[in-house]
């Protein structure tokens with residue numbers, strides 16, 4: 001087994017994870033976290049540079065030239081008041097590492113420890129991407145624009161995300177789409193106000209908006225292939241003034257999600273046609289605005305399959321291929337540029353309280369899974385840098 005994590009590294013990962021957990025920082029405010037990452041890379045003799053404000057890129061060059069592997073961890077926390085009684089619970093009011101990015105950062109530093117120790121005999125290079133603001137507005141894209149994947153030029157990239165749906169220590173690697181696109185929808189329905197007792201003198205925006213909400217369900221239920229995944233959710237609806245006044249305007253917001261980039265690109269037109277058509281049927285007018293967010297994460301199928309085998313054989317991890325989710329991840333941008341794999345790391349352990357979903361105030365992880373994550377990252381870096389992944393056929 002090449003990807004060995006000794007007790008000293010495992011203990012350091014635990015220590016780092018808890019230190020980061022105690023002092024969570026929101027997107028593009030990860031100053032202390034970035035400084036901690038830089039200090040740890042300095043200790044390991046790994047050169048680093050700053051990108052995208054609070055992003056850190058470390059580069060480890062092995063003893064002989066080879067390919068370049070990149071490993072990515074996100075560093076930001078969420079605006080949530082932690083409700084666990086952990087001894088290392090957040091000391092910052094209303095900020096919490098409730099998505100596990102503290103663990104991602106600590107595991108990536110753990111992988112840096114293991115790989116730096118092998119530097120004398122290591123073939124190829126490893127780029128460590130410590131990314132800000134995954135939870136929004138997005139740190140991946142600015143890092144790429146500032147050259148994170150170019151110096152040295154990366155051949156393949158991987159990331160881990162902890163997952164409370166998966167038993168601790170089990171890893172999930174799924175070929176193809178794993179996360180969805182997430183685009184924001186804003187609809188304004190305009191009618192004409194009037195007295196609630198005289199509907200015939202007004203144009204009521206509320207029934208028009210109601211009909212629009214129902215008609216939009218047709219996109220997922222009737223218009224698109226049931227085997228392709230699409231979500232159209234209206235999350236807010238606001239309009240009106242008082243019980244006896246006819247509303248002249250209703251504002252609705254929602255989210256559009258899809259796995260298939262082609263299907264995603266068709267959603268705006270479908271929404272527009274339905275919204276404008278239904279509004280016209282109700283004698284109202286409507287405006288649609290779509291703000292494009294993260295694209296879908298598509299794991300390179302061959303890379304994912306090949307790495308799943310390597311992870312089992314060389315990192316000694318149990319690998320499953322769990323179904324994709326409709327959540328979003330800005331790792332998508334890295335995986336659009338070079339072959340990429342999003343790996344899910346199981347952290348569920350009901351006995352220790354690790355079963356609350358990500359983004360919940362009670363979120364916890366089973367820390368016993370952390371060395372498994374480190375081994376998985378090390379196995380990926382070693383296989384890519386050493387030239388076994390991605391296969392030559394996949395590289396164009």
Ligand SMILES: [Zn+2]
Pocket residue numbers: 099135358359
């Ligand atoms: Zn999250």
Ligand SMILES: [Zn+2]
Pocket residue numbers: 099100101134161
């Ligand atoms: Zn996350």
